[in-house]
Amino acid sequence: MNPRLQFAETAADLVETDLSVALVYAEISGQFFGEVERRHPDRVINVGIREQLLVNVGAGLALTGMRPIVHTFSSFLVERAFEQIKLGFGHQDVGGVLVGAGGSFDAAGAGRTHQAPGDVALMDTVPGAHIHAPGTAVEVDAVLRRTVASDGLHYVRVAGQTNADSFPVTGKLHVVRRGWGPTVVAMGPTLDAVLEATAGTDATVVYANTIRPFDARTLREVLATPDVVLVEPWYAGTSAHVISAALADRPHRLLSLGVPRTEFRRYGTPEEHIAAHGLDAAGLRAALDGFVSLAA
Amino acid sequence: MTATQIETQPRTEGAGYDDLPALISLMSGDEKHSAAAHSTLDVVWVLYDRILDVTPETAGDPNRDRFYLSKGHGPMAYYATLAAKGFIPDEWLPGWLEFDSPLGSHPDRNLVPGVEISSGSLGHGLPLAVGTALGLRAQGLSTSGAGARVVVLVGDAELDEGSNHEALELAAALGLDNLTVVVVDNRSSSYAVGGRVADRFRTEGWHTVTVDGRDHGQLETALSYRPAGRPNAVVATVIEPVIEPVIEPVIATVESK
Numbered sequence: 001m002n003p004r005l006q007f008a009e010t011a012a013d014l015v016e017t018d019l020s021v022a023l024v025y026a027e028i029s030g031q032f033f034g035e036v037e038r039r040h041p042d043r044v045i046n047v048g049i050r051e052q053l054l055v056n057v058g059a060g061l062a063l064t065g066m067r068p069i070v071h072t073f074s075s076f077l078v079e080r081a082f083e084q085i086k087l088g089f090g091h092q093d094v095g096g097v098l099v100g101a102g103g104s105f106d107a108a109g110a111g112r113t114h115q116a117p118g119d120v121a122l123m124d125t126v127p128g129a130h131i132h133a134p135g136t137a138v139e140v141d142a143v144l145r146r147t148v149a150s151d152g153l154h155y156v157r158v159a160g161q162t163n164a165d166s167f168p169v170t171g172k173l174h175v176v177r178r179g180w181g182p183t184v185v186a187m188g189p190t191l192d193a194v195l196e197a198t199a200g201t202d203a204t205v206v207y208a209n210t211i212r213p214f215d216a217r218t219l220r221e222v223l224a225t226p227d228v229v230l231v232e233p234w235y236a237g238t239s240a241h242v243i244s245a246a247l248a249d250r251p252h253r254l255l256s257l258g259v260p261r262t263e264f265r266r267y268g269t270p271e272e273h274i275a276a277h278g279l280d281a282a283g284l285r286a287a288l289d290g291f292v293s294l295a296a
Numbered sequence: 297m298t299a300t301q302i303e304t305q306p307r308t309e310g311a312g313y314d315d316l317p318a319l320i321s322l323m324s325g326d327e328k329h330s331a332a333a334h335s336t337l338d339v340v341w342v343l344y345d346r347i348l349d350v351t352p353e354t355a356g357d358p359n360r361d362r363f364y365l366s367k368g369h370g371p372m373a374y375y376a377t378l379a380a381k382g383f384i385p386d387e388w389l390p391g392w393l394e395f396d397s398p399l400g401s402h403p404d405r406n407l408v409p410g411v412e413i414s415s416g417s418l419g420h421g422l423p424l425a426v427g428t429a430l431g432l433r434a435q436g437l438s439t440s441g442a443g444a445r446v447v448v449l450v451g452d453a454e455l456d457e458g459s460n461h462e463a464l465e466l467a468a469a470l471g472l473d474n475l476t477v478v479v480v481d482n483r484s485s486s487y488a489v490g491g492r493v494a495d496r497f498r499t500e501g502w503h504t505v506t507v508d509g510r511d512h513g514q515l516e517t518a519l520s521y522r523p524a525g526r527p528n529a530v531v532a533t534v535i536e537p538v539i540e541p542v543i544e545p546v547i548a549t550v551e552s553k
Binding site for chain 1: 405425
């Protein structure tokens with residue numbers, strides 16, 4: 001299933017089964033919420049095209065003890081309404097589950113206004129915020145159920161790009177391949193391209209669908225050489241600081257790959273953007289070869 | 297000394313309106329500070345003294361009434377009222393703005409008992425209150441014109457912030473009759489247009505009334521009224537010249553030596 005459709009289906013199920021859950025949205029994805037909104041008009045709330053209000057309505061619901069799911073495109077949820085996240089949730093110290101759709105380049109053809117490669121970096125500045133990048137629809141379902149059932153503030157990044165295989169949502173790094181060469185950290189839906197780029201090499205590949213807090217312990221356990229490659233489908237280097245902190249007492253080198261921090265005036269398809277940013281298998285392999293010698 | 301280390305207790309017998317200047321002077325250090333110097337004082341006092349169903353004992357109850365001081369600025373009147381009503385000890389007041397005081401120039405709900413929202417950045421209280429009104433309604437804690445309510449205080453200049461307009465439109469569209477906005481109008485907005493504040497709420501479908509923001513009887517009547525099916529806006533006009541103590545954010549500078 002399409003991850004965004006899965007989000008809508010799981011969110012509707014959570015509203016249906018848990019009286020403390022409210023779903024707040026701002027027109028976007030409303031086409032998926034008709035049935036649950038008709039059944040639970042008090043807890044499924046469309047605020048119209050009002051994103052500042054969207055986030056603070058979620059926080060205001062949380063102030064009464066409810067568990068809000070707050071949803072629109074990542075560009076408008078995180079980048080437009082950031083102060084509402086920072087103060088409404090962060091500074092008030094109330095929890096909720098923010099679900100952003102679109103990611104860095106789902107809306108390639110729509111242009112920069114609808115692209116949010118900076119969302120994870122921004123959310124990373126909110127104290128205590130958990131960040132999730134599920135790589136499949138199955139992971140979207142799992143992470144939504146897990147975060148709604150827990151407390152605290154969570155950001156769930158639902159993007160169209162997916163991996164072939166699903167992994168449990170445990171908060172831990174998953175060791176997908178164990179080698180004796182460099183360690184590649186694949187975040188969210190970059191895993192398939194990373195596996196293809198490193199096929200037949202001695203690289204270790206670990207996969208993160210929980211981005212924050214970062215599982216430093218597993219990284220330290222699997223590290224075979226000082227060489228670390230970080231692959232993120234949002235701004236390059238967004239997670240460099242957590243890798244650096246995890247390895248503060250170990251000699252290491254870090255190559256951070258991701259979306260360049262430059263204005264990128266192209267339309268086209270998500271696949272074309274992935275390739276243009278060097279995040280397809282060929283681009284990743286070229287970057288790896290420039291950084292380390294990969295043995296077979 | 298932190299909030300938890302302060303050994304003093306809040307008063308158990310409530311103080312009165314006439315005690316507020318003395319409580320405020322504990323913060324301002326000005327013996328002659330009068331109530332008239334604080335544009336929000338009468339509104340906040342009337343709310344806690346006559347309107348809101350909340351006490352220090354019920355401050356954690358799900359069905360309590362909520363007061364959201366949206367603008368956050370000039371909170372001495374708020375702190376004085378909270379002390380007078382027994383939410384915080386009087387002894388906290390003299391240390392306000394100090395490093396280890398729970399009382400800042402913008403209130404923090406995580407530091408001050410009875411404070412419902414942390415505010416200071418303008419234009420957040422009313423949107424938060426809309427969410428809270430929806431939450432109270434969804435949980436059955438308020439029903440048409442009765443039960444738990446949320447009262448949010450905004451300044452007239454605070455309405456410059458566009459986020460308020462997103463909120464006041466939706467509140468009327470959803471008929472949030474457990475929501476009251478009190479606008480303390482001391483004519484501090486640049487580009488103000490006379491009567492615009494009330495007109496804007498009325499246009500969107502709110503019940504709207506304008507009262508003298510110093511008249512406790514008028515405030516009580518206006519703030520008690522809960523029209524069924526509509527949110528309520530009370531414009532509390534504070535027309536006499538008011539000298540607000542200016543509490544600018546302190547930007548520390550390190551002297552070079």
